[in-house]
Amino acid sequence: MANDPNRCAELAESLAEVATGAASGPDRARVLDHLSECDDCRAELERLSRVADEVLLLAPSHEPPAGFESAVLERIAGSDDAGPEGTGPDDGSGAGSDDGHAGGEPADGTRRHWVRGLVLAAAAAVIGLAGAGIVWQTTSDERELAEGYRKTLDIADGQYFSAAPVRDASGEQVGHVFLYQGEPSWVFAVLGDAPAPGVYDVRVATDDWTGDVASCDVEAKTGGAGGTINADIYQVREVRLVAPDTPPLIATLPDRSGE
Amino acid sequence: MSDEALLAGMATGDADAMAGFVRRHQARVYGLALSVVGVPAVAEEVAQEAFVRAWRHAGNYDPRRAQASTWLLTITRNVAIDVVRVRRELATDPVAVAEMMTTAASDGDRVEDCDRVAAALRELPSEQATAVLLSVHFGLTAREIGERQGVPLGTAKTRIRTGLSRLRTMLEVSHGE
Ligand SMILES: [Zn+2]
Numbered sequence: 001m002a003n004d005p006n007r008c009a010e011l012a013e014s015l016a017e018v019a020t021g022a023a024s025g026p027d028r029a030r031v032l033d034h035l036s037e038c039d040d041c042r043a044e045l046e047r048l049s050r051v052a053d054e055v056l057l058l059a060p061s062h063e064p065p066a067g068f069e070s071a072v073l074e075r076i077a078g079s080d081d082a083g084p085e086g087t088g089p090d091d092g093s094g095a096g097s098d099d100g101h102a103g104g105e106p107a108d109g110t111r112r113h114w115v116r117g118l119v120l121a122a123a124a125a126v127i128g129l130a131g132a133g134i135v136w137q138t139t140s141d142e143r144e145l146a147e148g149y150r151k152t153l154d155i156a157d158g159q160y161f162s163a164a165p166v167r168d169a170s171g172e173q174v175g176h177v178f179l180y181q182g183e184p185s186w187v188f189a190v191l192g193d194a195p196a197p198g199v200y201d202v203r204v205a206t207d208d209w210t211g212d213v214a215s216c217d218v219e220a221k222t223g224g225a226g227g228t229i230n231a232d233i234y235q236v237r238e239v240r241l242v243a244p245d246t247p248p249l250i251a252t253l254p255d256r257s258g259e
Numbered sequence: 260m261s262d263e264a265l266l267a268g269m270a271t272g273d274a275d276a277m278a279g280f281v282r283r284h285q286a287r288v289y290g291l292a293l294s295v296v297g298v299p300a301v302a303e304e305v306a307q308e309a310f311v312r313a314w315r316h317a318g319n320y321d322p323r324r325a326q327a328s329t330w331l332l333t334i335t336r337n338v339a340i341d342v343v344r345v346r347r348e349l350a351t352d353p354v355a356v357a358e359m360m361t362t363a364a365s366d367g368d369r370v371e372d373c374d375r376v377a378a379a380l381r382e383l384p385s386e387q388a389t390a391v392l393l394s395v396h397f398g399l400t401a402r403e404i405g406e407r408q409g410v411p412l413g414t415a416k417t418r419i420r421t422g423l424s425r426l427r428t429m430l431e432v433s434h435g436e
Contacts, residue, residue: 016420017401020394021337024402051427053325054376055395056332058360062290064303069281071303072310073274 007034008041015041019048029190029224036163036178164254166239168195169247177251178226179233187213187233188226189241191249194218200241200249206231216241262327269317281310284328288335294356295339295396305342309335340398353399354407357392361385379429386410387422394419 011034017023018031035042166175166189175191189202202214202225213227229236241249260279268276288309293302312334313320320330361380380388386408393399393407405415 013401013416013420016423017394017416019423020391020398020419021333021340022394022398022400024400047427047431048423050325051423051430052391052395053329053333054430055380055391055426056291056329056336057287057376058380058392059287059291059294059332059396060360061286062293063286064289064306065299068285068289068303068306069278072281072307073278075307075311076274076277076314 004038008038011041015045016048019045020052026219026222026224029222032178032188032224033176033190033192164239164251166191166241166249166251168249174249175241175251177239177253179236179253185229185231185233186226187229187236187239188224189214189216189239189251190222190224191216191218191241192222194221194223194241194249196243196246197221198243198246200225200243200246202226203240203242204229204231204236205238205240206235207237218243263322266313266317266320266327269314270320277310277314280313284331285310287328288331291332291335291396292339294360295336295353296342297356301342302339305339306335308338312338336396336398343397353393353397354389357389357396358385360392360396361388375430376426379426382429383422383425387418387425390415390418391422391426 011031014023014027014031018028023031031041031045035045163176163178165173166177168174172193174193174195175189178188178190179186187202187204189200191200194200197218197220200216200218200223201212202216203210203212209231211229213229214225216223216225236253238253239251260276262280262283265276265280265283269280285306289302289306292305292309293299296302296305309331313331316334320327324330325333361377380391383391390404390408393404394401399407401416401419402412404419405412408415408418410418
């Protein structure tokens with residue numbers, strides 16, 4: 001795929017911030033957009049990310065208070081009772097937007113069996129969290145998603161990649177959607193010229209399933225968001241970005257199921 | 260037992276593997292959480308949440324991509340950043356913490372890897388080292404770093420990028436790559 005050296009230079013600084021995990025949503029979206037067509041920047045991001053991750057080792061170690069280990073073990077017992085977090089075509093409830101976790105639940109039921117053997121109630125963990133007044137799911141889901149996506153990009157090396165323009169009702173291109181085949185597969189929508197600010201649901205449709213995978217917060221005209229799907233990306237027919245009072249923005253994917 | 264083996268155990272729901280993994284890494288995870296959020300009780304919640312996520316995502320861990328310790332610390336950092344973003348009053352003074360981390364010589368608990376990174380970081384101009392740490396550990400955007408360092412956005416962006424690129428060069432040389 002063709003590289004535009006000017007574009008690479010323009011994005012070099014944002015690329016560093018994607019590597020550290022601190023890039024703002026729109027910056028991250030622009031970088032991810034570019035990475036899909038630029039092997040050089042993808043390789044550069046990989047190298048910078050490794051360095052950034054090593055820098056984390058600098059934090060001084062500190063032993064936690066007594067009882068830490070058992071508190072963690074209680075929490076995992078509780079959290080698993082909430083059920084597996086992967087969703088998608090099977091249940092039609094939409095994938096990834098609820099808690100954003102990128103799957104990883106073992107499919108063989110081993111863990112669930114183990115969980116049933118535990119006497120600790122899920123409620124304990126939930127109350128513990130609420131008591132501390134901490135809200136987790138604000139931004140890290142999106143960041144983790146982008147990190148997973150960054151790695152998927154690298155691993156897939158563009159091989160299992162599909163993309164399509166997003167168009168408004170008049171046929172003008174206003175953004176892109178990107179799909180990556182992986183475990184799990186990803187759908188990522190980037191708007192560069194949205195008709196109106198607001199929150200757009202990213203709605204993915206295959207022949208037999210439709211679900212919202214993320215919501216895309218558009219400030220001014222730009223934004224980006226994505227989520228995981230349980231479908232093969234080549235089954236995806238269409239991605240819509242849906243906001244109240246705005247005609248849907250639609251990306252139609254090429255039919256590659258026969259390949 | 261290696262981290263990889265423990266994570267493989269965790270991916271199949273082995274609580275003993277999880278216990279071993281927690282014991283091995285809790286000081287690092289809690290230490291990182293504490294350095295970002297600054298309050299012990301909150302740091303403990305953050306550290307617990309990080310391990311819960313590691314447990315959930317153990318099946319996705321890929322040893323070709325990262326060491327288990329850096330993978331786990333990345334998760335911890337993400338959780339910690341969320342907390343300070345929601346609860347601004349918690350924030351320690353990130354600049355002070357970042358400067359402390361760059362200037363502190365090797366801590367008793369630190370391992371060799373970390374000395375190498377610390378040494379490389381000390382080679383950087385201090386404003387670049389601080390910018391990198393603010394970005395990596397505290398998740399501050401270039402705009403926020405510029406505000407805290409009292410420099411324009413463009414300067415802050417350049418500090419992060421230049422600092423990170425130089426670190427890469429130094430660390431790749433010391434890796435013998
Ligand atoms: Zn490029």
